[in-house]
């Protein structure tokens with residue numbers, strides 16, 4: 001019932017700092033000894049999801065014998081671009097990165113292509129028209145995640161006659177998950193005019209921002225029925241704001257989030273969140289497999305979609321103890 005990608009499951013090094021882990025001596029794809037060096041430009045450490053994703057990549061590199069050069073961009077595109085340029089200069093065998101935002105990657109991706117270094121997108125997409133700038137994109141279908149959130153809401157309020165007032169905490173502005181989760185959700189609830197998104201603002205995928213924005217929502221909107229947060233962390237921050245305002249999260253205000261990290265699942269099991277759409281961060285093992293293939297020059301699928309599920313409060317109680325992240 002609960003489908004899942006196979007996987008293993010930290011770190012947050014300062015921007016542009018580079019660390020190595022895993023075996024092998026690294027070097028260019030032409031080193032001849034089969035060893036692979038990967039430059040991985042991570043978004044940051046903004047959420048529980050991201051911490052689990054970093055750990056998955058680092059552990060998987062170690063297990064696969066891939067030398068990993070890791071950088072944390074602290075949610076800034078310019079830091080990611082600098083990291084990618086540094087990997088090009090170091091002549092790594094393959095570059096993988098999770099783009100902070102969708103736009104503005106063509107120049108640096110062209111530099112990697114000219115240097116004959118294959119690029120793998122993980123987790124988030126870019127909007128480059130030229131898809132030859134990267135070999136494959138491994139990650140979730142964020143539009144589908146938004147749709148699943150909307151479908152639960154439509155079902156939950158199927159008998160309601162009054163308007164349903166929704167507030168939305170968006171992820172990082174311009175990022176693929178924020179754009180797509182918003183679009184998928186809007187598509188589903190848009191079919192019934194009783195669903196009204198009365199406020200929608202970014203919480204940058206962080207707990208602190210989620211709390212701050214929810215406090216502002218509560219001040220200006222006395223009749224909020226539903227919160228749709230693009231990730232668990234913002235939802236958890238919002239729960240603090242809701243409780244601070246004397247309301248009961250999960251009852252006075254129904255909450256839907258995305259990710260299904262442990263803290264989110266705990267809040268779901270405790271009845272403070274009503275529904276979570278899973279987004280798996282355990283991309284490391286598949287990333288290492290794809291990296292080995294592209295370095296060897298083998299064909300790989302242009303898109304590898306992560307398998308994911310959804311959780312109700314009852315389901316969260318059943319699986320909580322076995323969650324890996």
Ligand code: AHR
Pocket residue numbers: 046047048049050123124177205230231232233258259279
């Ligand atoms: O790109 C995946 C998103 O980024 C996760 O849903 C969110 O928690 C993270 O920060």
